[in-house]
Amino acid sequence: MSKSNGEVHKPNDYVTTFDPDAYFQHYFGKSIEDGTRVSLFALPVFAHLIVQTMRPNERQTLLDIGAGPTVYSALCFRDVVKEIYLTDYVEKNLDRVKEWLAGSTTYDWKPTIKVILRTEGGHFLQQGIIETSEEKAKGVVKCGGVCFADVHQNPVVPNMEGRQVDILLTIFTLESACQTYEQYKVCMKNMMNHLRPGGRFILGSVLEDDEYNSGRSVMFTLLNLTETKILNALEEVGIDMGSVKKYVLNDEGVMFLMATKF
Template structure:
C-alpha cells in the first residue's frame, strides 16, 4: 500500500486480532442458524444459490482478502479444481494454513457453518466430507495487496475462472476512489467472462478486532453497482440485508450487507 491514506490503513491493520474478529462476527448472536433471517445464514444462502446455478465453475477460484474465515468457500469447493486464499496479513494467512492442516488446538469451530451449508445444498453430503474436500483444494495461500495494479504479482500464473470476496475492499479503502481502484485492480486477476461473487458492508464506517479499530469506507448499494459497472461487469444479481437492531452489538456500525454476483465482460 502507498499514499498517506493507504499507509494509515496498512498501519491500522498491524494490530488486527483474528480471534477477536471471529468472536465479534462469527459467534452468536450473529451466527444464529435457527432462521434464514439471521445474517450468517443469509450470507451462506446467497453463496449456495449462486453456485447452484451451475454457471460458476472452472479450474481456479481466487478468494480476495480471505481473512481468518473459510465459510465463503464452502459452496464453491464442488465447482473448482483449486481454491486460492489470499490476505494482506500474515496472521490471517497463518490462521487459514492452521485450519487446513488441523494443527491449532482451540481453533475456531467451523462445523456449524459446514453443517448448515450441507443442509441448504440438499445433496445429503456428510459435513466432514465437505470439510475435507475444501481442505484438499485449498493448497495455495498467497499474500495480496488490492491497492497494487497487479495485486498478486506473478503468483497466480493465469487468470482465475472466478473470484469471491467478503468484507475486504470497503474495509481496506480510505475513500470511494480507492475502493473503485481496488476493484479494478483485482478484476485483472479474473478471466474475461468470469464471475465475481462479493459480500460486503453497507454504510459502515468502522469495525473492531481486538485493540484494532479499523476504518471502513461507507458505501451504499448505488456505489457498489457503479464501481462494478466502471470495472466492466454486468451485474447478474444484487441483494441487500438490513441489519436488525438485535444484531447491532457495538463491534461496528454496519447498517446492512450486500451480495453481488457480477460477470466480467468477455471482450
C-alpha cells in the same frame, strides 16, 4: 457498525489501534456466528447458480481476495471448482488458514460446515459427511494455494503471475482497505485484472457504514459506500450490469451480488 464478519485486510492509516491476536479471538467468538449467518446466506446460492450456468471446464479456478482467517469460500465452493486460492494482506490470517490445511488449527469448523450443508439442502447428519466436506475443501485449496494479496497493487496477488481465474470472490474487503472512493475504484480495477472475460465476480459489501467495531470499541474505519456507488464502480471495470444478481440485507446493512465480466 456492530457486525462481526468483516476480515482484516489492510488496516488503513486512520486506524487508531489494531491487535491481530485480539481481533482473531473476537472474530472466532461471537463473530463466527454472525459471519456464518450473514455471509453464508448468499454464498451457497451463488455456488449453486454457477453450477447451473457454467460448464465444468468453465469453472476450474476460484480466487478469494481478502479471505481473512476463514475458509468460507473453500467450504462453499468445494464441489464447484478444482482449485481455490485463499489470499489476504495480513500474514497472521494466512497462518490461520495454513494451520487449518495442516490439521493443526484449534478452531472447530464443524458447526459452520453444518450450516453450509443445511443451506445446500444436503443430509448434513449423514455419517462422515462433515469430515468429507472439510477434506474436499482442503483438497481444492491445496490444488490452488494460500497467498499474500494487496488490493492497492497490480497484480493484487503476485504469486498468480498475471493468471486469470474463472471466479473471483471478495467479501467485506475493499471498504476496510480504502480511504476514498477513487481508491476503491482503482482497487476494484486491480482485482478485476485477475478475472477472465466471461468469469463470475462475487462481492459482499457493507453498505453506508463507516466503522467496524467489536461492540465495545472501534477496531478499524470503513469507507462509507452506497449501493449506487458500488454498482457504478463495477460498471466502470467491465462488469455486465444486466447479469447482476444481488441480495440486499437491509437489517444487516450488507449487500451480496454476483455478476459476469464482459
